[in-house]
Amino acid sequence: MKTRVAQGQLCPNPRCGADNALTAAVCACCGTPLRQLLGRGAVVRARYRVDALCGSGGFGAVYRATDLATGQTVALKENLAHRTVARFEREARLLMALDHPHLPKVHAVFTDEDTGRAYLVMDFVPGESLESWVAHRGCLTWQEAQAVFGQIVAAVAYLHQQGVIHRDIKPSNILLRRYWAQASVDDWEEVILPPPGLTETAIAKLTDRARFQRGWAYWQDGWRLQKLKRHGWTLGGVCLGGDSPGGPEYQVWVILGDGGVVARFCDCPDFRRERFCKHLVALLLAWVYEPHKFEVVAEKMGHRLAHRLLPHLTPQWHAMLVDFGVAKALEPINPARPHSSSLVAWTDGFSPPEQYQSGAAVDARADQYALAATLLFALTGRLPPDALTRMARRRQGKPDLPAKPLGVPEPVWQALRVALHLDPAQRFDNVLAFWDAAQDGIRAASPAHQKAAQCWLTEWANKLRRWAHALGFNLHR
Structure with a gap:
């Protein structure tokens, strides 16, 4: 398949990109030296139009x-460089085997017979590099x-799971795209928790047959149960003793739970904590068959997870990790032979000392080191000190890292210090552990986290007070 060459060449300056004559040596618009790039409109392999x-x-x-x-x-x-064809093909092979939303997907790789140049076709990722941003x-x-x-860490963790190390993570190799959308969030909403279900069969299993039958007859009388109320999942009332109204009155209540009756009380002589009296049986039967007779004093409230849309547009981010030109497959360390990594590739400020x-x-x-250095750059806008300079400062007994920069939260800085350690053995076990350490420290120190913990403790304290009150204790004193 023939490549149709355009009658011109593009300026290599991405901020210019002007068309120039094929014979021109410098760009007519910006003066950048030209490098015989393809021209606008050129069609490679009769399929891909520039x-x-x-x-x-x-x-x-x-x-x-x-x-x-x-x-x-x-x-x-x-x-363009014939001496780097092997590196180019290695990048293509690695990328074609990967599939992740934050890594570019390669569709084809070929060498054009007309120009002798190698090409790689991949997803077009719109956006701006983190460095430019x-x-x-x-x-x-x-x-x-x-x-x-969070997206880049997920991509790097995926690479490592596939046995690939990138070796060139830096701001210019992270593409960002910010857009505005109506975001959905998980939230907690307050809801009424209906009392758990109860059946006659379940009530019968709570006591012996004789007491259940007496309780059934007691409930059937109709007039013996008075002042029936429900407070959340607590049922209460007054049971009239004797053969006619005007006899003794017994206070009776039960607390329902997901497992049935979790607490009960009656001040009649027959009540024992290990068994149900007829008054308790009658109260439960009334709840099963005549729940409308219970005056609702208060509902039991709870919280459930709710998925809702925010009422306004919020910024959303999409990040991609690109450029796998120096990536390599992880190899098990074999002490019997030298390491096979003969390609030395580094970027000052972002590469660890072992890459030099x-x-x-x-x-x-x-x-992990490069990712931490890139995060530090993103938060401060300053190039981190390169590894060789840090090693020299350490040999001189000086701090190899500066003091915590402004704008970097303390928990994040502590995680960065570990990930940026000059000794690989002193870093985190993996990038996920590094990211978890940074985020967990922020969550633990945030006012929202402290407020949530306080609400949780208050809720449980209130529950204990209610249970104690139901059992006759007063914790308010």
Whole structure:
């Protein structure tokens, strides 16, 4: 399939992207040296039409293109340097085996016969790099960082589960897109909790047959039960003794629970805590067959999880981790042979010290270091100190990390210090443990968490008071 070359070339400056003549050496608009990139309108392999330049680097360029077979917008990554073809193909193989909402999906990889260049076709991800976002809009708040890095942490954890380490996590390799939508949240709403169900059979099992029959006859008389009330799940009333009205009166009550009757009381001589008297049986039968006779003093209230939409639009974030050019598969450490990682790749400020050494053991904890450094950059807008400088300061007996920057919550800073440790063995076991430590510290220190804990304690204290009151104790004194 032939590639139709456009009559021009695009400027490699992504802020310009102007069309230039094929013979031009510099861009006529911005003066950037040209690199023989594809021109707007070029069709690669008779299928992918170049629409615009997304970015370019030393090894290649990324175009926004249209798949003429499907009409979909795709990203077309072009490799310009023949010496990096193996690296380019490794990236393609790794990405084609992955499937995660916050990682780009690769659809095809091929070498064009006409130009001799290798291409990779993947999902087009609209957005702006975290590096550019911080430069033009300022650093992220912790709430914004939670939304963004929660997605990136999930993507990195997925990579590690698939046996892949990225090795190049940094702000320029995280693409962000913020949009506004009506968000849904989980909330707790107060509801009335109806009393648990009760049956005649269940009542009969609470006492012996003789007492149950006497209680049945007692209830059937109709006039013996007076002042029936319900307070939540507590049933109470007055039972008239004797053969006619005007006899002795007995106070009687029961507390219902999910498992049936959880507490009961009657001040008649026949009442024993281990068995039901006829007055209690009559009260329960009245509840089963004549619940309308109970005056409701108060309902038992509870809370249930409710899914509701917020009444206003809220900012939503979508983040993608890109550029797998130096990613590699995790290999078990074999002391009998040197490490196979001959490619030395690092980015000052974001790469851990082990990535500066050829043949050094690099595992998933390297991504944890880079992720923590990127989070620190997002929260402060400042480039973290590089690993070699930190090691030199440590040898001099100086602190290798600065004091806690403003804008970084204390619990997050403590988690960052662990993840940024120069010794991989001193870091968290995995990126999920690092993220949990940062978030758990914030939740434990937040006023909302403290208020929720206080509400929980108050609710249980009130329950204990009600139970004690039902048993004849007074905890208010």
